[in-house]
Amino acid sequence: MTRKTPLQRPRALRYLGKTIAKVVSRLETAAETIGPLPPGMRMTGVTAGQFSAIDALEHMVNELGPASVRVSTWTTGIYDVERTRAIRVDGRITDVRFLLDRGTFEKSPQFAGPLIEVLGESAFRCLSVHAKVIIVDGGPGRRAVFRSSMNLNKNLRTEQFDIDVDDEVAGFYALWFDGLWEESGRTNDNRRIIAAIYDRYRALPGAGAPATGEALQDRPDLRQRRVRKGDVTMTLADLHSLIGD
Numbered sequence: 001m002t003r004k005t006p007l008q009r010p011r012a013l014r015y016l017g018k019t020i021a022k023v024v025s026r027l028e029t030a031a032e033t034i035g036p037l038p039p040g041m042r043m044t045g046v047t048a049g050q051f052s053a054i055d056a057l058e059h060m061v062n063e064l065g066p067a068s069v070r071v072s073t074w075t076t077g078i079y080d081v082e083r084t085r086a087i088r089v090d091g092r093i094t095d096v097r098f099l100l101d102r103g104t105f106e107k108s109p110q111f112a113g114p115l116i117e118v119l120g121e122s123a124f125r126c127l128s129v130h131a132k133v134i135i136v137d138g139g140p141g142r143r144a145v146f147r148s149s150m151n152l153n154k155n156l157r158t159e160q161f162d163i164d165v166d167d168e169v170a171g172f173y174a175l176w177f178d179g180l181w182e183e184s185g186r187t188n189d190n191r192r193i194i195a196a197i198y199d200r201y202r203a204l205p206g207a208g209a210p211a212t213g214e215a216l217q218d219r220p221d222l223r224q225r226r227v228r229k230g231d232v233t234m235t236l237a238d239l240h241s242l243i244g245d
Helices: 030-034 053-064 081-086 102-107 109-119 167-184 189-202 236-243
Strands: 021-025 042-047 067-073 093-101 124-127 133-137 143-148 159-165 227-229 232-234
Touching (some): 021 030, 053 067, 067 167, 093 167, 102 109, 102 189, 124 167, 124 189, 133 167, 159 167
Parallel strands (some): 021 042
Antiparallel strands (some): 067 133, 143 159
16 A cells, blocks of 8 residues: 655745845835846835735736736735726736635625625635735746735735745745645535625625525526626626636
8 A cells, every 4th residue: 555645835945145125115106116027036125005915916917927826815905896806907817816814704794705706716715824925926937926014905004025036936835825725625614614705795785685505606697696896897707708718
């Protein structure tokens, strides 16, 4: 009988000898603060909170995309369908996955529900997480990782961030992310959590008739159900058309 080799989880990555760009910014946008992202670039910086992690994500995707995106965050502030659409511009994000803290995700079904409806159940995994990391993978030489104190929404307080445009560093964090993603999806618990949050959203006044407890993918009307947030109305199919197949 062959014994399986345990999956090696990343622990720490040490590296020396690279020049680090240092920035301090109070007014500039994410694009102005971060600038070009050539292979091998390392940057550390502090801001006054004038841009968010989503703004940084957009800039990274513009520089490195089309790209897949992995996001780990504790409290998102991305529970806005309009903002969700804004981060998927011109087909530059080919795929997006979120690791979210279960406690914060469950607390706000009125915001989480539309996001689940637009992105789909399969875009989320819930677990105990506090790390704020964005991994953008545009292929060899175009992989970057963004670590920061920032939530995905803008917060006018002092923030810090670090960026590495480096396949090895991005791969280190991708291995960490994928390990958590795989582990949190081993049982049906994650599916039940997302379905329960969505059902709570559907039961809210003005959100439509309450849904049953069935799995989201078993609801044939989900892709065509229209979501309205402010002046934005779209279906899941609409969103998929923005990012391509």
